Amino acid sequence: MDYLRPELGEDETPGPEPEDIDALVLDRLAAYGHKAELEDEAEDEAEHGDEAEREQSEDSDDAFEEAVALEDPETDEAPDFAAEQEPAVEVVLEAEPEPGEPEVGTIAPGPSEPERRRRRALRDRSGTPSPRKGKKSSKDKKPKKLVGLKIGASQIAAAQIVNNGAPELVEVFREPLEPGLVVSGEIRDPDALGEALKRFFELHKLPKRGIRLGLANNRIGVRVFEIDGVTDPQQLDNAIRFRAEEVLPIPLDQAVLDYVVLEEEAREDGTSVKRILLVVAYREVVDRYLQACRGAGLHVVGIDLEAFALLRALEAPADRDSTAGALVAVAIGHDRTTIAVSNGRLCEFTRVLDWGGWSLNVAIARELDKAPSEVEGIKRQVSLARDTEVEGLTSEQVTKVRSAVQRALDGFTRELVASLHFYQAQPGALGIGEVVLTGGAAHMVGLPEAVGELVGVPIRLGDPFKRVKVGPNIAHDIQHGSVAVAIGLGIED
Template identity: 30%
Template sequence: MANTRVIGLDIGTTAVRAAELEFGAGGPKGKTPPTLVRYGEVAVPLGAVRDGEVIQPESVATALRQLWSQTKFESKDVILGVGNQRVLVRELEVPWMPLAQIKESLPYQVGEMLPMAVDDALLDFYPTGESDGQQGRQARGMLVAAQRDTVTANVLAAEGAGLHPQMVDLNAFALLRALARGDLANATVAFVDVGATITTVVIAARGVPRLVRSLPSGGQQVTNAVATARGISAPEAEALKREIGIGYAVSPDRQDAAEAIGHVVRGLVESVRNTFVYYAGNNPGAGIDVVVLSGGGSHLPGFGQYLSSASRLPVTLADPLAGLRTAKTARRDQITGRESFVALPVGLAYGVAA
């Protein structure tokens, strides 16, 4: 089997990011570790992408053309990610059939579970196991239902830049593939990706997803709160937010900004903690071993310690490049300290090569 190169593309609220991986014989599970060939990111204008959905296709297409030009990707075939409040993920058990037949049957089986018309949804099934019971052989998995127009908007933006989306994948599953390796593949792990406006929580047991949730909050809400409290611009608020962090003592003249940060972060951390509690309540005796953080919002100073105190769980920062080789063309020096931003595009590339 020849080497295979795949490009994963993450269209985020503040930037578009893409990673090109090269897989040897055997793909991701082969003896040769995958190689990060190229990685790049380009900022998108404020408001061009809102809550994980493209609002201004031409602005995003312009950013994508710039990304391809400066990073020098040799292919225009990409794997796109999607994940926001309009993507529903639920556990589902159905009579066992070959996977292709399960997917074909979904429109007839899940209509009553959806808050949208079946015709308006794109449906998929991610198998996680099977069982034998009174009703015979059953397949267990995760139902994914995405509003058709939220996926279409991202696809059209990519196509507007001359790219060729080969597949659309769920960001949560990409996150899992990028990070559930090594010791984390054998533990119960909560992966928490804090983006600009969406925080994705994936709880996995031994590498198998058990709970996926998207929370409508992220780093941009913290920045906005500081900007409002101080009457300053977004770039100034972003810089001040990074200086103050969460959980640290501040001087009186910065107290208003610290309170604004604390208000938003407390709400987000409480939602994450409630997700952990919900999982524990539905999986007695199967507690979470560790929390792994990724995404730009996770770099807020003190955030990891704050989440650890609230959840009473150890928290660590993700490194999606662990176990990967890095080509010189990847410009590793520009990624150092920003590894967690690479998680989604790396995971998307992993998916199609699996």
Template identity: 30%
Template sequence: MVGVDIGSHSIKAVLLAKNGNTFKVEAVAVEPTPKGAVVDHEIQDIEPVGEALRRLVRRLPSKIQAAAMAVAGSSVMTKVIFMDASLSDDEMVSQIEVEAENLIPHPLDEVNLDFERLHPHANDPSRVDVLLSAARSESVEARVSAMEIAGLDTKIMDIEAYALGRAVATVAKRQPELAEAKLLGVLDIGSRTTTLSILEDGEVAYTREEAFGGEHLNQLIQSAYDMSVEEAERVKLRGELPGTASLEVLAPFQTELLQLARRSLQLFYTTSGHDGLDALVITGGTANLEGLADMLREELGFAVQVADAFAGMKVSGDVNKRDLERYGPAFAVASGLALRSFG
């Protein structure tokens, strides 16, 4: 399956192959999201998104027929509940359907439900931790419909935070500075939202989203240098900002991002009982910003590095190396979705 990540600024696709324990990047592709078609993780206009997906799919191998996608934001709810470990999956379904009305803040006929057994409950081995996930049906259906326009069948609908966690956990095993991290943070800087996820022993234990992202930096660049939206994005991605940018635009943006990271981390510490991370990985389209990882490392006091979504993987000669270099950390969610092909 091709992993497809639909963002408000761009749509990313990743296709992986696996041989034994070795992954290979078969293809990557990026297509701009039609302006205004995706807002706050929600598809507002299916047709133009579907056409953008069609253009994206044309740059992938023709053999591809299936996709894995994800939902995110306010349309998604996850909750860990405790259930009798002796129940079969069918029995769990029946019980969850009875209890779901008290657990989910939406009418049940408006949501898609799923669950996964995690592990025995820490304090009671006769019970099991179960991850319950719910997403607004209209969010799921909009993505499926857009993908149908592109000619692909959506086989899996995941949750962005879990796809991101899967990608980071997979490549962390192949990076010495991350392999031993028991508590690993992931700061995903999207176009309009930034999400902090915490991986504990490779599993997503916490996630928090804030309305702040790379678009804010673009606005600072536009205002400071009288550029268009497209020009601001281009000079940011290519590292071609004017020499005065460090003080005029980068410092204010980094200060706001640092405050957001500290606030989100403090909330995690308060609710979890932890008082620090082993390391933090930054992903998303703005993660490559010059000096960002160094600033966060210095201010937060632990290891911080830009994500390499394909660390330890082989890369096909057909892959567009320029896209890999320019958008590398932004491929993390799509890579995590593509990894569902092998689960």
């Protein structure tokens, strides 16, 4: 699939843009998701000739209107892929029923056990096709050493992973990012971000090759649907593109898309039914990220959705027992929350919610008549599990702050439940087994338990460090949730 442009090494001259975007091929949609593996043959030869050089070498003050009104009234709003759809949906590829106001704690069960057995039997008879692979040259090899790069609205995070059997976390760093460079997952100033990336990589002496970049916003979407009666690969490709063209709010020449066949079943009449995972992104969104990376001299070898990286960071691919239900990974960032639902092997559903830790800042700031940026320290001291003292606040103020945080969480939980309701309305959806929380805001004392009570399913705090072998150079005081996506981007399963 035509997807992304190869990135330039430190000594290369930028090629034409954006025309050369179509020179690239999506390599594969692998376990836990969809990765665009990029290859530039000239760079590949240089890397094989000089391995030593290879080795040497969240989220924003704009998140909500309340925050903008308090602090930055001049900030522009990024265009939203889902602007004409339900706000919580990333990309609506077919008509979505209105979920209404779901009652918290009433997530619908998945298919019954007899239905699951019937589907498993059908899959056993028909077989599940392997993921469609892109074109590969004879020299194409998976890089064993990767640097997962997550660019959020409030920070840059990078994790260097050595993939040799079990993944090993060699280095992991994060640094604050100037507000306004990245807003709602979109880059406002690629040149300034490129300079910030360059300083970040030089400061921490990170390799500039082998970079895998993560993307997540409401203009990048994932959708699962079914295609009936098509067996020829070329006809299937055309059918999926035709289906996408019918429902996308933009012309296909402005979008990049690819898909994988999740499973294939045979109906009683012999008709083949394929379950498709489709990934769609605005071409300009991808292009601006690559422009920033090129400005920093980074060689990007792959682009991945953050939802897929999140799943890799929290759990190794496995044949999950369908009776155990789906794994739901939830990463609460600065101004966005990424939701990813997995059956254990593949990501079946993902959404990005416009809600993050900054929403808690806004709620607290309203109670205390302060600016959201002024209450970050207060937020870090608040506990939802027990009464605690907060420096500079009276006991009455602490009580009001806790109530404000709880109300904000109520709104977040309703969006989460609505998203899970929508997932469970899809064909083949599993029941919800557990929810794993991560991200910086998830570390608030008592927050996982508070969300769990409202959602009504088991919730635990995820730890990406349990997924990797931790090297000796890793700082013990780094907040694990804030680097989960970066770690997942570096893991090669």
